[in-house]
Structure formats: structure tokens, C-alpha cells
Amino acid sequence: MTATYLCGFFSLSLLQMAALATPLLGGAIGISAATLGIMAGARSLLPLAYSIHIGALMDVVGVRRIILIFSVLCALLPPLYPLTSSIPILVALQLLLGLASAIVWMAAQTAIARVSNGDTRYTSRFSFITVIGTVLAPLLLGFVWQAGGIWGGYGLMGLWGLLLTCSALLFVPRSATAGRGLRLGDFIPSPAVYRRGCALLLEPVAAFIMACSFLRLAAFGIVESFYPVLLQQNGHSPVLIGALVALANLASSPAALVAGWWVRVCRSERNALVASLAILIVSVTVVPVLGSVWLLGLSMTCFGFALGVSLPLLLTMLSRGIVPQEQGIAAGLRGTINRLAAFVLPVAMGLVAQVSGVGGSFWVVGGALLALLALVALLAARSAKSDRSGPAW
Template identity: 50%
Template structure:
């Protein structure tokens, strides 16, 4: 029987892990173009390097999510945190494009799996407690603001070697945090190389998870939520540079979105009460996230753009704990890892599909119209999703 002290220790470890896990993923993303430019890669090769970072998580998210249901979160986190502590050191040691691409495949998978494990851990520990998911989300958002900022400053001071050393240190801290997390004593299966071979029945089981209205609703909302982020990361800078904004101003706008996102996770419980149900609250938050990005072409002046980013950041932040609360209260503990894997796959899919779609629309029309068209489609899907699951998800 798990004692209150053990639960408290597990929660503290999970909160600490949340600070370092998503921020690690974003730091790896930020380091990719910086290191690729240092190596002299072409624009196409830089894009390929960024894509490789997401390809392996797209393939393995469901598989590793299910694996956590078998092996436990702690063992999976220990293995991939060790990789996150070691692999970044190889970038400056082997500074050539081929090694860069291979390392992107491995480190991208390790960092994404660590974040997936953190989400699985809180889903199991929260048991529908909005306060716990709120604290988890606040720690996550705070790390997502501070980690990339610190990496940028370190990179400016010491270059790629210092930057990747910081990422390795982030992974080492995650390894130490993983040691504190509770181990599952009811499973004897060893962590071997066989676990890297995806099983078809796991993916078929994942499809069965989507037959649950709650799981399907959350996965669709997660896709739409990350779709707005993909719009922001891909063509928002292009839009603003086209009307004369500097890189510093664009960076400040990104920071405003992140800074609003961080504390907004703490009001998720009040936001849910305002709308009467977690389903309606999540749908409204996702719509705000999309709207804050979609209206960018209509906004003139820095402070109007800042207001749009604040809307985006609030929706992004307040939606995170609601997702965790819905999953932890409505999905059985035995399938939390698999469900998290399905949701992570939807996230990775959005990070691939949306930039490509935006690019095609930009090529046919222009950047501003791409925001209106793609954002309008996402908002329509959000509205249809809310109506589709209105009576099926509480």
C-alpha cells in the first residue's frame, strides 16, 4: 500500500521533472537551427534536421506510452534521461552534418519520451485533482520560459559547446529526479533492446483507445492546440518580418506568450467552473489559443500584437491542466501511458502537418491569408468537435 509520504515524494519528483522535461524538449528544438547554422547547412538541410527531431517521436510515442504501462514510468525515465545527459555532449565532439542528423533522431526521441513520461506520471498521481495538475502545469510552463532563455544566453557566451553542455546538465538533473520516483515492484520484465521494436497490436490497441469519447475528444483538442503552436513557430516570424519588425521584437512577443501561459495554468479550476464542465472549458481554451494566432494579420502595432500573444498564451496555458485532469479522471490507470502516447502522436503529427499546410497556402496566396484560412479551419474543427462530443463527454 502506498503511503501519503511516498505519494508526496512522488508528486515532488514529478513536479520537478515537469520543470525540466518540456523545457528540455524546447531547448533541443532551439539548439537545432543554431548548431545547423554553425555547421554551414543549407536551408533544406536545416529543415530536415528539425524534421528528424520529430520523426522518431511520431513513430514511437504510442509504443513507449504503452511500454510505461508495463515497465513503469521510473524505468523508462531513467533510461531516456541518461541518454539526454550523454547525447548532447556528442554534438560538439562530432561536428559534421551526418552525425548531426543521426543525433537528432536519437536525442529528439529521448527528449520527447521524457516529456511523455512526465505527463504519464502526473496523470496517474493526480487522480482527477485539478490542484495537482495545476501545479504540474505551472512548473512545466515556468521551465519552458526559463530553459530556452538560459540556453540562448549560454550559447551567446560560450557557443555550441556550452549550449549543448547545458542541455546535457538538464538531462543529468532529470536522471537524478528519476531516481527519486517510485518504482513498480509488480513487474519483472527487463528493459532490453527488444522494447525498441514497435508491435502492431500496440497500435491497434491505441486505435481502440480512440473509441472512448473522452480520449478521442482530448486527442483532437491536443492536435488543434499544437496546431496553433506550429502556426506560430513556422510563419509568425515571417509575417512580422514582412511588416518591418526586428528579430528582437519578435522574440519579445514570443516571451510575452510564454509569460502569460505560465501563470494561467493556475486558474484552470476557475476557468472550468466558469464554463460548467471540463469539456466546454477545454474547447474554449483551445479556441482562444487558435484565435490569438489567427488574428495576427489584423493587428497593427506592437501592443496589439502583444495582446494577441497574451490571448494565445492564456489559452495554451489554461488548457494544459484541463487536459491532464480529464485524462487522469476518465482514463484507467492501466492505459494512461498508452493514452498519453496517442495524444503525443497527435501532437507530433500537428507539428509536421501544420507547417507544411501553411507553406502550401502561403505559396498559393500570401502569409496573411494563410493565417486566416488555416486558423479559420482549425477554429471550425474546434467548434465541430465541441458539438460532436457535447453529450458524450461530461
């Protein structure tokens, strides 16, 4: 269990560092909003295509092998960024690092879903430890970037990937899920696997989880892409930007441990998830009108609470609603949905920003996400009236 917690600690924080580094890199080399949106979205393009396949592969070969392969890439790719200012090469690096960092985080989630057996205590601890990593990572990245620029920032990310690899080496899978050895053909996607993954969307609970995952990552995508750009335009330093992101993660850390209390307050897991997503979206949408650092800190605290309390809810509902033999492919489907959000959001926001400015794009995109959340909540409420089969519904 300890190795699983460590993999969660390093994997999600690395994914966040890679996201935060992109707008900082864009500011350092001077690129347009539209190009920055493409670079930010490129991180999610390969995971969008491969997450279901890799998720199914974990059911066959085991989680440990997948984490090891992609964690090595997470250690090797970041130091290549400072060697070039070519946009096509940087986009190619974004594609590869985006795939590797997304897969190791997805594998860590699959591991905890398998060992927790739907017990919120374990998923909450996993979320708590994972969030601690996301508190430290942006703080470190902000300070290191301020002191060492591009070389320092991406060097730190390479070191983080190395520590992730060491954590993966400690991972001892259960014999029932150890899996067979890898084969070359394993990396060729199978249409049948994608049909199995998409078939899960026919189940109301699974469809609700995937829709909420999309909205959660879309809201977080604003922070990962144009939030640093807006703050830089307003004269704030990389250190402050990193500190605000760390503050959000710090707030989400204890929030992850009160998921059970939040469910009791909202009277069901479904209501609790919808409420947390509403707070998440609103707290980042209003950022353009927050002039003081204190108000920015308050908005990030609310954002962090909603971010933290929503993750164990998603993981618990996923663990209860999907049989163990399908949890890998379910995680792959959720990873695909997440990457779809992470791809679409920055590209769309970049295009909107070209027309309405960076501040205006917050209102347009945030309003659209709130409208989608209202639609999801309405459809889920109607479906729940005729489906009483699970505790999450």
C-alpha cells in the same frame, strides 16, 4: 511527488528549447523554408511511430526506467549539433533528440496522471511548475544564443538534459507501478499494442481528448517553427524572440492554476477546452499584422493563457476517463497524436510558406485549424447529448 514535478519542469522546457533552437539554427546556417519545415517536423517523426509502444512499455517496466534511458540521450545529443552543418546529419540528430525529449515529457505526464488520481490540485500544480520551466528555458536560450551562438545554445540544452537525468534519479515509483526489468525485445513495437491504443479512439471522450491534443500542439507548432522565422524576418533579435515565448509561458503558468474557475465560466470541461483552443489558435494566427512589440506581447499573453489552462483540463480528463492500467498506453496515444501535429504542421507550413510567404502561411494554416476546431466542437456536442457517463462530458 517532488521528483515528478522536477521531471515535468525539465522535460517540457527541454522539448521547447529543442523546438526553438531549430529555426535559430536554420537562420544561422541559412536554409530554405521548406528545408526548415522538414527539420522541424523530423523531431516528431520517431515519436509519432513509437509513442504508443513506449506508453504501453511504461505500464510494464515502470515510468522511472523510461525517463532515465531517454533523459541520458537528452544530455548527450545536443552538443553534437554544432559539430556539423550537414543537413542529413542534422535531420538524423533531430530524429533522435525529438524522440528522446518527447518520451521524457510523455513519461512525466504519465507519472502525474498515476499519482494524482484525477485530482485537479495535483495536475494544476504539475502544470504550474512545468510552465515555470518553459518560462526560464526560452529566456536563457535567447540570451545564451545571443552571446555564444550555436555552441552556447546547444551546450545549454545538454546541461538541461543532464539536470533532467538527475531529476529522474530522484524518482521513486510506487511499488504497484515499479514494473519489471527491461529486455531487448521490449523496444520492438507490437501490433497488438497499437490496436489497443487505436481502440481507445472508439470512446467519444477519448476521441475528443485526442482531437483537442492535436489542435493544441498544432497551434503551438506554429510558435515552435515559423514564429521565430517571421520575427527574424521583421528584424527582431533572438533575445526578444525568447522573451516573447517566455512571456507566453509566464502567462500560462497562473492560467494553469485557474482551470477550475475556467470550467465554471464555460459551464463544462468540454466547453472550457474548446474555448481555450479557439483563443490559442486566433492569438497566433494574427501575428503577421501585429507591428509593435506591445501587440506581439499581448498576443503571446493570450496564447499563454489558453495554453496554460488547456493542459490541466486535458490531463484531468485523461486521468478520469482512462483506467489506471491503460493510462500509459493512453499517454502514448496522446503522444502519438501530439507528434503527428508537430510533424505535419511545420512541414505543411513550410510548403505553404514557399508559395505564399511566411506571413501568408500563418493565415492559411490558422484558418484551417479553426475550421477543424469548429468541426470537433460540433461532433462533440452531438455526442454529448447521448453520452452522460462522465463528469468531463
